[in-house]
Amino acid sequence: MTKTLRFILGDQLSRDISSLADLDPEWDVVAMAEVDAEATYVRHHPKKIAFVFSAMRHFAAALEGEGVTVDYSRLDAEDNPGSLRAAVADGVARHRPDRMVVTEPGEWRLWRDMQGWQADLGVPVEIRGDTRFFTTPARFGRWAEGRKTLRMEHFYREMRRRTGFLLTPDGQPEGGKWNYDAANRKALAPEVRTPDRFAVEPDAITREVLDLVGARFSHHFGTLDGFDFAVTAEDAWAAFADFVERALPSFGDYQDAMRVGEPFVFHARIAVYLNAGLLDPWAVCREAERAYRDGQAPLNAVEGFIRQILGWREFVRGVYWLKMPEYRELNALNATRLLPAFYWTGETAMRCLHEAVTQTREEAYAHHIQRLMVTGNFALVAGLDPDAVNYWYMVVFADAYEWVELPNVQGMALFADGGVFASKPYAASGKYIDRMSDYCRHCRYDVRKQLTDDACPLNALYWAFIAANRETFESNPRMTMPLKTLARMAPDKVAALQDKAKSFLDSLDYAEPGAW
Numbered sequence: 001m002t003k004t005l006r007f008i009l010g011d012q013l014s015r016d017i018s019s020l021a022d023l024d025p026e027w028d029v030v031a032m033a034e035v036d037a038e039a040t041y042v043r044h045h046p047k048k049i050a051f052v053f054s055a056m057r058h059f060a061a062a063l064e065g066e067g068v069t070v071d072y073s074r075l076d077a078e079d080n081p082g083s084l085r086a087a088v089a090d091g092v093a094r095h096r097p098d099r100m101v102v103t104e105p106g107e108w109r110l111w112r113d114m115q116g117w118q119a120d121l122g123v124p125v126e127i128r129g130d131t132r133f134f135t136t137p138a139r140f141g142r143w144a145e146g147r148k149t150l151r152m153e154h155f156y157r158e159m160r161r162r163t164g165f166l167l168t169p170d171g172q173p174e175g176g177k178w179n180y181d182a183a184n185r186k187a188l189a190p191e192v193r194t195p196d197r198f199a200v201e202p203d204a205i206t207r208e209v210l211d212l213v214g215a216r217f218s219h220h221f222g223t224l225d226g227f228d229f230a231v232t233a234e235d236a237w238a239a240f241a242d243f244v245e246r247a248l249p250s251f252g253d254y255q256d257a258m259r260v261g262e263p264f265v266f267h268a269r270i271a272v273y274l275n276a277g278l279l280d281p282w283a284v285c286r287e288a289e290r291a292y293r294d295g296q297a298p299l300n301a302v303e304g305f306i307r308q309i310l311g312w313r314e315f316v317r318g319v320y321w322l323k324m325p326e327y328r329e330l331n332a333l334n335a336t337r338l339l340p341a342f343y344w345t346g347e348t349a350m351r352c353l354h355e356a357v358t359q360t361r362e363e364a365y366a367h368h369i370q371r372l373m374v375t376g377n378f379a380l381v382a383g384l385d386p387d388a389v390n391y392w393y394m395v396v397f398a399d400a401y402e403w404v405e406l407p408n409v410q411g412m413a414l415f416a417d418g419g420v421f422a423s424k425p426y427a428a429s430g431k432y433i434d435r436m437s438d439y440c441r442h443c444r445y446d447v448r449k450q451l452t453d454d455a456c457p458l459n460a461l462y463w464a465f466i467a468a469n470r471e472t473f474e475s476n477p478r479m480t481m482p483l484k485t486l487a488r489m490a491p492d493k494v495a496a497l498q499d500k501a502k503s504f505l506d507s508l509d510y511a512e513p514g515a516w
């Protein structure tokens with residue numbers, strides 16, 4: 001018989017992960033390790049660390065319940081290996097397997113490291129593809145080949161055809177259109193009630209992990225208070241089912257809306273579970289489609305939701321594996337400014353940024369529009385260094401893994417890739433935030449003003465950004481409108497906006513790299 005050591009990473013917690021496909025409980029050993037190196041290669045939010053460790057412990061316990069031998073290293077064990085590389089070496093030394101099987105990791109740094117495992121460990125190491133996605137990096141690469149630009153919408157239509165989601169029997173898009181985004185930009189009227197949060201009470205395993213993480217990582221950005229994440233596949237499904245019932249019907253309408261004190265609005269809060277393997281994207285999309293077919297949710301909501309997972313999530317993963325490792329180094333707009341300290345403290349009079357940062361500190365979560373149009377937009381128009389911005393996004397969110405974080409930040413928020421997949425920078429003045437939220441009504445600044453002392457800083461920052469990048473944007477037909485408006489402005493007004501933006505940026509405190 002062949003004795004196989006199967007190594008499972010903290011975001012591979014799916015019973016049907018490819019590395020367990022041919023598991024033989026009689027002979028094989030499954031190894032898992034909580035290690036300091038993974039918790040600190042960026043100083044992850046304590047809620048993320050607690051979520052990953054607790055979900056790992058629950059996953060290991062479920063395998064043991066099936067009679068599988070699991071070699072599990074706890075972070076506080078005396079012989080804890082400290083890093084994944086040391087953990088696999090220890091596992092090989094302890095169990096002397098004939099071979100090792102792993103599923104490819106979600107991050108390039110670990111993928112590159114894994115290429116050296118076989119030579120270093122002296123046993124054959126089989127690295128299997130991660131089949132928990134709708135497509136593979138190789139297939140995405142074939143789709144991308146020869147295309148001048150990569151557009152999610154084209155990719156998404158192909159994925160709809162390939163998977164059959166929301167198609168009529170003759171292969172047409174349900175309702176006649178592929179994309180209902182135009183219907184999905186409503187602001188939240190004050191009388192609209194959002195669903196109460198779905199909370200999972202920490203069990204004994206989670207409480208033990210919370211103590212451990214509190215003792216070891218409380219200096220990281222973020223609080224452990226109120227930890228209510230699901231940590232098993234069953235509870236993650238319950239959280240998702242609750243979303244389908246109470247939030248999905250309005251997900252489309254209010255997808256871009258923001259409101260003071262409401263972190264989730266009508267969003268699913270499931271990326272953390274999808275990315276760690278507690279939820280399966282196929283099952284999630286099937287269930288959303290079922291809700292539509294049973295008349296429980298309208299088409300604009302269900303199409304919008306499925307597009308995020310079948311379209312955007314797969315697309316950004318494809319871009320990541322296609323473009324790494326160079327992708328991380330891109331800085332098309334030559335942005336070099338350090339991160340303002342308020343990204344870590346939340347201390348700013350700008351209500352939109354205060355709200356997004358303080359909520360993120362508490363929840364390890366912000367929804368898409370907060371990430372893109374609040375923290376992302378400020379980073380873009382203020383010219384923040386992509387390295388510093390990427391670091392922040394990796395640290396603060398419980399769902400952050402580089403394969404999904406990096407393209408969203410480099411490509412979507414910062415335009416640092418020069419337009420690999422976004423047709424124009426998502427830059428906005430305060431007007432956009434005012435339209436989509438009640439933040440401006442609760443802000444010390446006045447969103448309608450540009451140059452007065454109390455003017456919203458984003459207005460001057462936006463025009464200074466357009467002016468500074470005028471030449472770069474001239475060849476982009478989608479930037480014609482703002483460039484025309486800028487050209488119509490009196491030169492002294494443009495200069496005043498630029499001065500205002502500069503003095504605002506000069507007045508900020510900045511975080512030294514490594515301060516967090």
Ligand code: FAD
Pocket residue numbers: 266267268269270271272274275305308309312313314316366367368369371372376393397399400401404405408409412413
């Ligand atoms: P919902 O709004 O309810 O959407 C449902 C699901 O669709 C999400 O759970 C997610 O799996 C998927 N999805 C939606 N948009 C995207 C997208 N642009 N890319 C990939 N998947 C998407 N997502 C992460 O999972 N990890 C990250 O580190 C991350 N960083 C981001 C950084 C920036 C600057 C931006 C603009 C977006 C980022 N996203 C990231 C995408 C998106 O914002 C989150 O997936 C979403 O906010 C998670 O909350 P939710 O589960 O409530 O999502």
Ligand code: DLZ
Pocket residue numbers: 008009010011012033034035036038039044048049052084105106107110401
């Ligand atoms: C995110 C994370 C954390 C915080 N800790 C661990 C860990 O201790 N052990 C582990 O196997 N995985 C952990 N992870 C997830 C890994 O960082 C993730 O597998 C890689 O980044 C690849 O996506």
Ligand code: SF4
Pocket residue numbers: 349350351352353429430431433434439440441443444445446447456457458
């Ligand atoms: Fe943000 Fe400007 Fe609105 Fe204040 S006025 S919340 S700074 S957009």
